[in-house]
Amino acid sequence: MVDLRGRVALVTGGGKGIGRGISAALAAAGAAVAVSYATDRPAAEGTVADIVGNGGRAVAVAGDVGSPDDVERMYEQVNAVLGPVDTLVNNAAVFSFQPFEDVTPSDFDRTYRTNVLGVFLTCQAFVKQVPGTGGSIVNISTSGISDNAPGSALYTSAKGALTTLTRVLANELGPRGIRVNAVAPGATDTDGARDLGLINEENVARVAAATPLGRLGHPHDIGSVVAFLASRDAGWITGDVIFASGGLH
Numbered sequence: 001m002v003d004l005r006g007r008v009a010l011v012t013g014g015g016k017g018i019g020r021g022i023s024a025a026l027a028a029a030g031a032a033v034a035v036s037y038a039t040d041r042p043a044a045e046g047t048v049a050d051i052v053g054n055g056g057r058a059v060a061v062a063g064d065v066g067s068p069d070d071v072e073r074m075y076e077q078v079n080a081v082l083g084p085v086d087t088l089v090n091n092a093a094v095f096s097f098q099p100f101e102d103v104t105p106s107d108f109d110r111t112y113r114t115n116v117l118g119v120f121l122t123c124q125a126f127v128k129q130v131p132g133t134g135g136s137i138v139n140i141s142t143s144g145i146s147d148n149a150p151g152s153a154l155y156t157s158a159k160g161a162l163t164t165l166t167r168v169l170a171n172e173l174g175p176r177g178i179r180v181n182a183v184a185p186g187a188t189d190t191d192g193a194r195d196l197g198l199i200n201e202e203n204v205a206r207v208a209a210a211t212p213l214g215r216l217g218h219p220h221d222i223g224s225v226v227a228f229l230a231s232r233d234a235g236w237i238t239g240d241v242i243f244a245s246g247g248l249h
């Protein structure tokens with residue numbers, strides 16, 4: 001069983017959807033978990049209450065990952081309540097799909113600010129306070145980096161940037177004992193995916209049929225992979241992208 005006792009994790013956007021599955025899996029393995037949110041405080045507090053109700057340690061922290069001041073404040077808060085963060089999961093993201101020629105500069109700014117700049121900022125703040133014993137960063141990508149679907153230029157190019165960032169940081173931070181990996185989920189049943197119509201009653205059967213394992217992903221399918229990557233059992237894995245997508249590539 002994956003053992004994260006004594007570890008302190010920060011999960012961005014950890015209160016709902018895939019982030020909630022990740023927070024739950026890390027807590028079940030024994031980590032103390034900081035659950036970050038941008039706007040949905042009740043969701044983050046609900047996730048924290050579940051973890052604490054199961055005997056774990058958790059705290060909700062507010063902040064926009066695209067804001068340097070917010071990120072600094074989040075880390076100060078987590079450091080004060082739970083201690084230095086040794087496990088960072090960059091899960092927070094916004095989705096935006098449209099034909100390439102319809103992407104506006106403001107769509108671009110919003111997506112890259114959260115999905116790319118946000119990851120730079122949380123990683124920079126992470127390395128400033130990570131214990132000398134090292135740590136682990138897991139970036140949440142998408143299986144879309146493999147199928148490169150039409151209409152996904154904005155979202156998928158931002159996730160593609162994360163793949164490169166994951167590999168560069170693995171090389172740059174490896175000598176400091178920090179492993180950096182990414183997990184690429186396939187279609188996963190979350191409110192965010194349903195709100196955008198990525199998953200709905202019409203396409204759910206089609207997506208499941210196109211997936212070798214014959215169903216949609218659930219947040220815990222992603223959480224268990226993240227918990228493994230964060231653990232010592234994955235101590236020889238860095239710079240890798242693991243597809244957690246039921247075989248959908």
Ligand SMILES: NC(=O)c1ccc[n+]([C@@H]2O[C@H](COP(=O)([O-])OP(=O)(O)OC[C@H]3O[C@@H](n4cnc5c(N)ncnc54)[C@H](OP(=O)(O)O)[C@@H]3O)[C@@H](O)[C@H]2O)c1
Nearest residue numbers: 013017018037038039040064065092093142187188190192
């Ligand atoms: N669902 C899928 O099918 C699927 C497939 C492949 C990859 N993914 C990836 O998996 C991750 C989670 O997806 P999901 O479906 O669970 O999404 P979701 O339900 O829409 O949740 C997104 C989370 O990100 C947070 N967030 C958004 N902007 C933020 C910001 N500027 N600062 C801080 N937090 C912010 C949200 O916080 P608030 O609610 O508090 O605003 C929310 O907790 C994303 O990286 C996504 O790209 C999802």
